[in-house]
Amino acid sequence: MAPQPSWADWICDEDRLSVEITRGAVDLTGLAEGIPNTLEGTLPGDGVLLRWRDLELQLPRTNNAGAPSYTDGRWWWRVVDQSAPEFWERRGTVIRHQCELI
Template sequence: MARCLQWLASSFVLLLCIALPLKPVSAAWICDGDRLTAEALSIGREAIGVTAAPLPNSAAGTVPGDGVLLHWRGVTLQLPRTNNAGTPSYTDGRWWWQVEDPLHPDFRERRGSVISYACEAEE
């Protein structure tokens, strides 16, 4: 019986370790007059698993395969992380998101030409 309880406790701890990192971290801005929220998707490290050496092209706690969910104007955009050097950026080819300056993130849309949306930190 004690062995069974120990196994259940170990399984519960393992489940918590797996589930807790999935909770998104969210931030909010006002972009072009409307509220935009961003949630980090840390799925790259989970897909790759544990590695002995650091992952190449890791930046600001993100790895290839990670992404971001943007909620803006009733639309949810799921943008994968790019492999560009520097501050992590996210794009699906149409939308672009990068938070180099937390007070004024870079949010753009490509529709023939590039439209830049002015963003400011939500107060």
């Protein structure tokens, strides 16, 4: 898998959404065995900064298997397919916002 870009823009529900990966405080120097689950150039402790509509969301990276995912329990972001990332909101039920790459 290729590393995720450090930023990208999508249109989600007809409004621009910008995504910036934020790096955590994990220091890999001196680790003989490395850190597991470092897919796509991200590490545990990293996050994303999402700007959408009048919201600015800072979501921490989960340690779920597979493509890196980010959530604060209410909002969810994951890019498995660049043309249609997962952007969900939990409000009693799950609202799936439709996104496409610009």
